[in-house]
Amino acid sequence: MDKSPTSAAGGILHRFSSFRKSTVSRIKERKSMSKKLSLTSDNEEEITEIFQIKDTEIPSKPCSVSQIREYIKMDKLKEAYVNLLSLRLEIQQKRGALEEGSSDVDLVNKETEISMLFDTLKNKIADIVRSRMLPSVNKELLAQLVTIVLQEEKKKSKRMPGWMEMWENAVRDGVRDTLKKVHLDKPEQNTSWLAVHLGLLGEAIEEDLKRVKAELLSSYPRDFNVFETYVSCYHEVLEVHLKELLEKVTEANDYRALLDFIIHHCPSGLRTEQGAMKLEQDLINKTKTAYCDRLMEDFKAALENIIKLERDDFWKTKKTPDRTDHGFLASRVNMKICQLIESYTRMLKEIDENHGKLFVRFSLEELHQFHKRFEEEFRQHTRSLLTSDLLDMCLWVNYHITYINTFLLLKEQIQCYRESCLTQVEQLEKDMDEVTQKFRQTLMDHFKTEIKPYLNGMMTKKWIKTDEDFTQVTSRIESYSGLCKSMRNPAAQIFVNDVHYYVIKEYVSQLMKKRYSCKNNKNEEAADKMRTQWKELKKLFEEMGSSLDWLYPLGNYLCDIIGMENEKSIKNILHPFVSDYPDISKTQMSAVLYFRDSGLSLERRQVINQFNLIKRDTGNIIHGHSFFIDMK
Template sequence: MRSMTKTYRKTLSVSESRYSDTDFLSLSQLTWFNTFSFTFGNHLAVVSPTTEDGFRLTKWRKSLRALKQFEELFDSTPEHNKDSTVMDKENTNNFDFIYNIMPSHVSVMEINSLIESADLNKAYLNILSMQKKVQCERDKLGEEPSSVKLAHKEKDLNLLYKNLIDKLSSIVRQSCTQPSGNKELLLQVAGIIEDNEKRKWDVEGLEGLRAVWSTAIQQGVKDRLGKIYLNSNEQTVSCVGANLELLGKNIVELLETVKTETLNLYPQSFLVFETYATSCHEFVGEHLKMLLGKATELKDYNDMMDFVINRYHSEMILCSPSLQPEMEERTFLLSDDLLGQIKQAYCDCLHETIHASLENVINTEQKEVWEKKVTPKNTKDDIFYNSEVYTDISEMIKKYSVNCANFDSNVEKMAVCKCMEALKHFPKRFKEEFSKQSCSLLGSDLLDCCLWAKYHIAYINSFSSFREHIDSYRKKCPEQVKDLVLEVDKLIDHLKQALLEQFSVEIKPYLSHLMTKDWLYSDADFNELVNRIDIYSGYSKSMRHPSAQSFASDMHYHVVKVYISELLKSKYSCKGKKNEDAAANIKEQWTVLNKLFSEMGSSLDWLHSLGYDISKIVEQEHEKDIKNVLTPLVENYPDIR
């Protein structure tokens, strides 16, 4: 008996050495065959017809019954020849299964050990066997409640199935980061999933294997691409751009690997490439949301828009030639909501950026121009005073407009509107700071007074040009441009009014002596008036049209109004020849004034005759004669009463 046992163990050992792990089914059948061979051999030995053994004929009959039982069991298992493998198919209920179910299984601990060691085929076969056994026991009970023992078996079966799912998920997930390291395991995974779907066996409370497989790919892609992250402590201007560039490269590399190495490991029904591409696309959306929450600089949002609109669907990533033709029939679009959030975040940041830039413009002008009393530069033709303020702001708007036009017209429109909105408050802010800084120039120093005037002229020119520039954006955002133009016009009017008020202050002493004895016999005051007009006439020539003409007209009107007002005051009584002298003086001075303002470009020609009409009145000696010449004056200038 001992010798026969040794013979059996030796035979089993030899049989095991001839089969690989994947031939578990053949190895199991061989084990059963050896077992029954040992039994049959034992019975064969005891029914030897030799009488010295002392055995009866009944032993021989028992041996025959044992042999018959062995033949029946052996016939119930699939036949395996030298060409059979663990993937031999089982035909049951018109379904072709990948695996045959074994008649028995190893212990729960052993199955779990097989799962942990990634011996997937053996583990799955034993789980199927255990499931079939549990199902048979449950069927026998019918409607009767399950026994405690059966309940424990069902619990063990569910736990094993869950552990197998976790293992499959882990293998698929790791394949994203180590694609060439587990090809054999992926083949087993594919076979198990296909077999499981054909058997339609799912455990309550657990996902199906195909869903687990898809989720594992999604998580694996996230592991692979998730290594690219934004360091919250290094939110530099270039960080987001570099991050997204690296993300694009990694997506292409991953999908190239899937196409060349992973795709052939699965049946076509798995839609492997599409599953991986979809997971990459979903990760991109999540990653952009994460970046959107961390981005702080305008360059960050700009890089995000460039990635989404220009690069993601280009040959740099999804349309890469290396991913064709698998990618041709697939369309991956980021949600309009996400793209809208990125665009809005860009525009909001643009508004803040422009506001800060405009503050820098004012600060620079204060430190580099006003405090240092730098004389404004002339244009290239050396005619007009100019300021860098217009150039800086106009180039800034143009830069953002052109940049956004590279994305799409909608972004460009949004950006331009934000620029106009941010600029709306700049004219008022500039006026406040300039008025505060420039008032110190209006003192006894003539040079400072001239510099003060030149600053005003330079800014009138700059903001007039700026007004023309922003008007070119009216079609894109009419309301915003309209509001901004109103503010710019207010600033220009304020600057011209400040010049006019200063001019008025300077000429006031020379007009207050009209119709006095000194005025009648001396031209000194009038000559000073003419001198001031000449100075401001020079200023107007340094202004751009139409500001120059409107300023000249304003000066003209102001001088005429003050001049006539002083003449009509009862300061000095002229009689006899003095009337004629006063009238002649008025005519002469009026002619000079008309010529000065005509040369300046004043459009108020209707004022030219006013002085002559007044001189005719002054020339009259009798009241009745005054009435005869008063009518034309009242008719032409009804506001004079």
């Protein structure tokens, strides 16, 4: 760790910020040094007596330089200091006795020696301060140390400045040494390396400040501001240490531990009135941002893991989806996503409310990409089910219904964020509608593929003789009717309506293909068969819950027209028929009449003429439904 003095900005309690300035700055800012160092308490005389060197204590003749050096080495600070004072006085007297402009080499050498001795003494004092000398260990030595610092500061020596600054720096170095001794594992050694270290760090600082307050405080004059100085130094050194730790952090739980330490669990002696530790705001913001960024990356990875789990646990193993108590097919995908958003947001909000809100927006935006990746992976890994046996095909259908339900629920569950993230919620609503529509359309296309060959067999000579194709049609409708009970609304309702509309459209469109015409009065037989089948279809779709009630009368109209004996009877029902289904064309009407009997050309012409008149009269009527216009 760098041992150079660090900037004190932002690392000290507000009420002690002025104390951290250099001795020179403090001298300039204050009217006199006496306000800093003179003793102004009620027991001033007693304290002055303790921390003062009397003139009588200064020997008239100093001991040798080597002896002074030995005194310093043996921690006999006062002996060394009074002899240094005597030596300094002796040199000053010799310097004063020299004629103006003259010099003495020996005197210069002695001045150099005394300067070096004072530096040695200063370094010795710094070592003692840094080593946390306590009164219980050597009260006398500590008193000598304080006395020397006070004396030198009071002299305002230009040649030997900075004794208080030296003391502060020594305190800071001692604080730095204390933090260095706190155990720190490497990240690869212990996943909780930072949380453990910060816990030990807090304990070490707490204990040290308690020791300072209990033992050191009473051993220094009040104007040293001992406790405040230690707090200030801890702020400085700890801030540097936290910056170094931040450079090593890569995981979200470590960022969290760091922020939790700063905001909630820093040592009590370093807390502000708000409870947190006062540090440079840039450091705090940098840590919060890094934490948020890490959580965002973790969230994206967690979404990818959701897809992976679905792939490995369900699609690859062909596991049957779960069901709710109400019989709906279900997955845990939507719940996992909601729990992720809630959990990550809560963790961030505990640190910073704004970052929590930011994360909600990010997570909702990330879901915009998630549903596309999910759909792509799903199609890729379930496509093979369609080329396998019937059970696999049923499983393929069940998977589609499962994820229709999943994304419908997710659409509902994100509504709680509408007030704070309106834009993101509205976009996700569109996304969820899009993905459920795609899954629903895929099911519909599969249904069409299954049923179309049998619908194409309607209104043919074979159809008149057998119900084989129609039985296949109703069987598949019944199968999908059961599947729809596993699908949630509104998707289930839309799907049922789509099935109903498609079956009826394809059934009726067979009349338009002119592949068969009822000869020899077989039109009544065809009409009866068609009426029976129409009733069965109507019953099926009513049971499925179709809301397309307007389709039901269509079969009755067509059966009546096909089964009628003469042209006059047909004309009587043309008006209500065209009024209910105004988009039927002349060509389509002709095809229905052709199926009834291709040989009655004159009769058909008369019916068509009547049809044209009705179409002309009802041409401007606005109808809410279209049907015949959708037929090819």
